[in-house]
Amino acid sequence: MKPFSNAWRNDAVAKVSGKAKYTDDYTLPGMLHAVPLHASVASARLISIDYSAALKVPGVIAVYTAKDIPGNIKFGQIIKDYPTLVNRRIRTTGDVLALVVAETREIALSALPLIKVEFEEIPALFDPEEAMKPDAPLINPEHGSNVCNYHCVRTGDIESGEQEADVIIEQEFNTSRIEHAYLEPESALCYQRPDGVMEVLGSMQHPFSTRRFVASTLGFKLSDVEVKTVPMGGGFGGKDDTAALVCARAALCAYLTGKPVKITYSREMSLRESYKRHPYKLQYRMGLKADGHIVSVKVRMVADSGAYCSVTPWVTWRSTVQCCGCYTVPNVHCDVYGVYTNNVFTGAFRGFGSPQVNFAIEQLIEMAAEKLGLDESEFRRLNMVKQGSTTITGQVLDTHTVSLKQAMDTVLSEIDYENKKRNCSFGDPTKDEWYGIGYAISYRGMSLGAEGTDFNSAIINIQPDGSVLLETGIHENGQGSESAMILIAAEELGIPVGLIRYRFPSTSNIPDGGTTVASRGTLLGGGATVNAAKIVKERIVEGVQAALKLSGCRYEQGSVLDSTGKVVADYFSAIRMCYNNQIYPYAFGVFQAPRVSWDEHTGHGNAYFTWVYGCQAVELKVNAKTGQITLLNIVAAHDLGKAINPAMLAGQFYGGMAMGAGYGLHEQVSLDKGTPTCSNYHNYRVLRSTDLPEMTAIFIENHDPNSPSGAKGIGEPTLEITAPAIANALYRATGKRFYDQPLAPQLQEYLRRKQP
């Protein structure tokens, strides 16, 4: 793709000039600072907290513990199991026991070591398989089991399917626990206004979830908490629970002290406490017919939820629906468990349960093809979902264009896969450097699916001078969602983007439209914007008709036309006519996603209202002695429905591929008794510019009839298949399959063992 030279986004100038203010950039008069005291052990009964010495430090204002919480101590998005401050039981070393409030952050930090915590250790469980045993002690006794949640799919008959199979292959895969590593650590600034409303400024991607956390902690009504969001320095799914908890704690301190209170996490605090991507163990057994058809898949997945539930049931549900990858399989038996342990907890992370499955299935597919002596691409084409296919959960894919083959053929042709495949080294002992090429494909259910209610709203409020205030229930995570909404509104209204301002977002402005996750921003918020624009256009026509005593007019591209097609009012005159006739060009538009369905017992249903399709291919080389892996090329094609803001779309491609490559190759949050051993960027390796090759982004645009704007999501699809594409390339380079992430250390270990 050629570089862009005319990209646009509404916040670009503020961000590039350093004017954009993130939460920690704000100060308020009389502002205090709070810092958390984290637990030193992963499992214990809390006996007492003595903070008398900390209170004596000059500048320390207060120390708060769970007993100071006026509302609920525990909260959570699905299961209310997360203590904002621990009152009785320590379940993980990310637990916060106390908050020190002081005049400066430095003073607050200096008082932390003076707090004496008395506790009695309880045996801890760090391995999900151990935690699942019937006699294992319960981590959250209120839940009644260490199995946080369970999902299944039962399709066809697994036993007869396996009997029918000519070949059965079995393989276990393990994926990494990884850190979002957003550049901006968690930050919150709260103060209680004179009208009693607790105002929250913070770095979070779900302001409405934050509002629920804050209201629950303080015992406030939702209308008495106003969350205002300022630019967020990265989220990737990671700024939900932990970000909300940091806001709830800052709000607690602000409520109790009567002063504005800021909490800004250090990178070390963020890494210790914030949730990670779920590591999975995936045990697959696949039955194959000699003619190349997949006849059965039996799979058991175990996801480590850590000490708390967070959104584990939703993450693992996506893995369940997509457990066979983008292939049709007549007989499926799938069991997925989210399991409590005393490890740092896990939750939403860009990809949300699909990167784990794709890492496994896209390798397994190639292993299956090889076992049958078939070409991996032909094998994929034979088994992949096509127009009108029925998915493993019984959903017929006939409501949109099924473009999986289009995406795959596009990428294979762009990268010249068939020719380059011949150059692969397969660990040739005569060579110092090995070459490999590989790819992976996927489908992905768009938005939340049967995880939750799926709607969004938009308000278009046209001012007397024709300028427009636009807002939606979608949050700017940095991806450019506000710009996408503005572009959609501008196109619908036929006016320049310069006339449209995205209103400063607040939870008190607009109904809760759910979280900006699941690649749903453009689809849902864009849909609501289109619908609001339709209504406001009707209002404008009404205003003009009232002013000119006409009927049968219509709005077209920024003008109002009479029934003969003659322009009777330009945009600005039309708006003036509206106001003069007391017909206000204001609209509230809603997009309600088409209904989905799910049966928990059989794992059947129309899981998602539409799907996206994609393919990525990777070329790499390996130093046969050192194991150094160099990425040479990555090509991606994804169907995104319709490109709204091409330069921002390209950014989603490149960023997703980079994060996916890091996930495959290097990233891993290792734990020591449940605590991350990484503490900052020096010992948590995210990819740098020189780790990446030039990448190619190809947009496939099959406008989606289920989406009012025609657009679908792209944030997550771009991340979810880079790792298996690398794994497949690595296999063709080295001749060895690696089933566990991260791949780079696996390769190093393999070469070390191989050397005499």
Add this chain to the structure above:
Amino acid sequence: MITNVNGKEYLLTEADLDKKLSTWLREDLGLTGTKIGCDIGICGSCTVLVDNKAVRSCKLFLKDVADKHILTIEGLTPKDGTLHPVQQAFVEAGAIQCGFCTPGMVLTSYAFLLENPNPTREQARAAIKGNICRCTGYQQFIDAIMQASISMQHREKKD
């Protein structure tokens, strides 16, 4: 001692000398365009220029910058409401997402282009190695640096 920030001189007292440069810029001068991502000199978000060299302000103390010229992102931005060619190129290439690494990335790119006005893409890629970005995959930064190298040279010719 005196230090110059964005063209303005500041008298440093004895008590200031042990302050971190990043903290002083953000808290004392209100120049919050300098971001703190790691606070240990690894991520590059706090990059500023000291005598035209890109450095990490979280690793320096005020005593290290006595009598030197510091340029922050606010200082690079022209006062007339326009953007510096490097900033303009970042906007036009679509190199901005969450924006948290952006000031450091822009300043690193600017310092690099001062040294190497006519780079290759490979050199541009290597130049931003010290700055972590979690959003963009870096590719549009390289696009921006290449565009800026052209526009900066045009500007020099015009001058």
